[in-house]
Amino acid sequence: MTGLIGVDWGTTNLRAYRFDGSGAVIERRSSTRGAATLAREDFAKVLVETVGDWSDGATTPIALAGMVGSRNGWREAPYLPCPVDPARLASAGLRVETPIGAAVIVPGVSVTAAGAIPSVMRGEETQLFGAGNRDGLVILPGTHSKWVTMRAGKIVDFATAMTGELYALLRDHSLLGQLADATAAFDEAAFSLGVRRTLTAKSIVPLLFSARADVLLGNLGPQDVASYLSGILIGGEIGALGRGPATLIGAPQLVDLYRAAFAIYGLHDIATVDGDDAVARGLWYIGEHL
């Protein structure tokens, strides 16, 4: 194989990787031209502008993962129901013609089993396969955190917690946020208090409002609200979905927050994988199956 051009094309950003024939990343680029910022007809142009000089003229394969394949992206690559492995993902890839050769859009993955809570992912499947976990629980924290069960190298089931989005909604638009100091730095004590309370409360439902009550009662200051809320939401996510050893994939700062919350839950057997490395390896791994 003559190398690969891989792009993790998310909602707000894109990250591009140039691979040599051995799968080593020899160059990286990123931009803010995410899928949500582009009209359908702009994707080809942006691809050429971003990585056109990496192409040897139509023979270097191109793999695109993430929201580029959503309904509002370049073209919709329908979700594949679990269980899914990289070969199946690659063979279901959607071929699009571009000025620098054919590209394949990696499909998302869905949970559609009877009785399960329906869910979808798009982009995370590529990170997951790049992280290389063949069995066990893998967590991708973020706007919509994914808790994924892997078995024999397949994604067999997953759940989604809207932790990052709820945090932003509550901080920016709620009555809790009105009492928060928006410029405050992270406060570890407030974060830990939030996590600890999810241990005893068992649910975030009666806890969220305490981010307001504690300020009105003088127990927390405005500078504590955001960190306390973060602790409630991450602790509540672990309380609802956690069950023993796991691997965290993500940016180091976010992964560290989750590790701190897991430790309060008495779970110390948590491995970590850098999210950026995982997505690059995943693009290569799927590219090999093209």
Added chain:
Amino acid sequence: MTGLIGVDWGTTNLRAYRFDGSGAVIERRSSTRGAATLAREDFAKVLVETVGDWSDGATTPIALAGMVGSRNGWREAPYLPCPVDPARLASAGLRVETPIGAAVIVPGVSVTAAGAIPSVMRGEETQLFGAGNRDGLVILPGTHSKWVTMRAGKIVDFATAMTGELYALLRDHSLLGQLADATAAFDEAAFSLGVRRTLTAKSIVPLLFSARADVLLGNLGPQDVASYLSGILIGGEIGALGRGPATLIGAPQLVDLYRAAFAIYGLHDIATVDGDDAVARGLWYIGEHL
């Protein structure tokens, strides 16, 4: 006693009641001049404009409940920690001078016990005492639903679920809301599905995102999203806080939704009290103790 003027002065509305000497409501008025719409110096003027003609000139007692007593209201009436009964509430009332005589602002109530989740209420305490439940669980659903334990006529403990506020945040500001038809009518099947799923999922955490996934997967239509979300949130509230027989206080439409969700949880022993009647009786009851 020469009658009473009672005002439930909330964030966005005020409701005023004129009582005769026997406690019967002989006139009602309401307006949108809620506490959040007024500067501190406007409250006296609005009181006179709204109910000035009901006063006999400084001898008719006036009781004010709700956000009028908050930090951003007319004057702050600090929260009384549980346990609280009407006599204690009345004796801790904050006296303010008005052009139509002295008025008393009813304090809010707080949960501050060690180990409890801190919470506050302001206005609901008046509805509660008006509903007349001396023992058991009383629920006031709404923006910030209150689940209150009464014992021997006292409020002894309560929890708050941000159900109404979360619903509005998710519908109006989230990625879930982007897929919703904002003009859709209530859909009972979608609401029931949401409630039923909280029964098996045990937590709203992995459920909320299904309001997006189910639309992307074609299981729900845009017209179902808001009702489905409402079912998840009300079901999740009952799942986290419900425990046997209860009394619901509120507007008939909202109370009916909760009764439907309780029925799915197998709880049919749910009494109801009209919220407007309860607040009027509560103002009279506290007024008697002034």
